[in-house]
Amino acid sequence: MGPADVKRQAAVLLALMASPALAQQRDLCPERPGLDTPACIVDRGRVMVETGVVDWTLDRQPDNRADTILLGDTLFRVGVTDVLEARIGWTPYGHERIRDRQTGAIDRAGQTGDVSLGVKASLLHPDGSGFAVAALPFVTVPTGGSRIGEGVVGAGFLLPVTYELSETVQLDATPEIDAQPDEGRSGRHLRYSTAGGATFKLGQTVSLAAEGQVIRDDDPDGRTTQALAALSIGWQPRDDWQFDVFGIAGLNHDAPDLELSAGISRRF
Template sequence: MRKTLGITLLSLAALQAASASAQDREYCPERPGIDTPACTMAKGRVSVETSIADWTRDDQPGSRDDNILFGDTLVRVGVSDTIEARIGWTPFGHDRMRDSTGVDSVNGVGDVSLGLKANLHNPDGAGFSVAVLPYVTLPVGRSQIGAGDWGAGFLIPVTYEISDTVSLDLSPEIDAAVDEDGNGRHLAYSAAAGLAVKLNKDFTLTGEVQALRDDDPEEHATQTLAALSLAWSATDDLQFDVFGAAGLNDHTPDARVYAGVSRRF
């Protein structure tokens, strides 16, 4: 009887310690920014990360394309201490193309992405942290909002805390990207690097750069961009953010701006 009672008490203590550990893990949304942090959600915790509005402008000789996404959302669910399942979807998008022939507009839903991020070292993102992130995209969206075919990718997010206030993020990625005509796939690969600085306990400023090589059959291109974002941790489980990016060469969209919110449950 005493042995059974002892085992029961030890089990309850272990469960309580695990719960406390999950509660104590600092919230690490993937918004805002280009990089993907290596941290994962604690087991049983859920993060909902949503763009209120996400606008991209691309000016080319003789044309201008404006793409606006509303409610672009990523849901991350901790399934173990080191692994999270992920699903992303854009419920509504608007694309407007203007050129010498007139204006062409498209409205519709975006594609669905499914992924699994497994942390290999320090799932809370402390110190040196590294993870792997395979994902697939399912072509449920409308043309111009969705890609038109399935795609896949693989990331290796790396985070290194230089100090209590400064951290470095790296996100190399390789993709089976969907062709421009929406039929088939091709190789694309990229690398992003960012430096995040905590201005105080609530505000974090992040500067990032990214280079992407896209071997689309219609045109091989290299894109480069720079970005700056600001995150405000209103509470331990709630964050608001703003983000801005500028293309650094002719193959990159000229500008991107968004604002959003992240909430942990």
């Protein structure tokens, strides 16, 4: 056996060793866009960066109109094990503009947002296939300004659930319970919600999601119940990339009128 034969056999052996690893790479599973949180976990040793390039929320009340714009709202997800990922999120800049309907006076503020820290642990099917369930506890650290940030440490727990009905349809549900900072920033109160919907694959690279959410907030300064509906589109031109747009409409008086966002997700 000559040197050339040895090299060929070594190349074949390396290819055989590499092919299982490549086959085990999970489908891209970003948490953007939409109201639900998927149950899938980032691959071990991989990093997912999800950024809301721009996000605008309109909230019209009888006495004022509030426009809030967030720029670069980013979530970093790191695959620690096959069933566990670590997460950190931060909003580098937010701008709030409030116009008084009676006087016409305008109040503006531009600040950074808070930092969120959490982990997501798979309880069933970490790749998101079939019937998948995960647990997601998190805390929010008040590092931002008083207008964009909460001002008080908060915490919460999500239970993402997904079920693949077929190769083209997936059902999603995300119940959540939070220790939400009070509006008056003197403490925390109970906030709980549930989101649900369906994701449809429109082809190899495009998906469409239709979702709804109900949020109950027991703030001492005023208890509210928000009802929301959302529609989002994701486009994955490559295995590790996604571009998205989504819109959320408020369905009752307590909910903000409209939210529009566009973002990008990248796996490294």
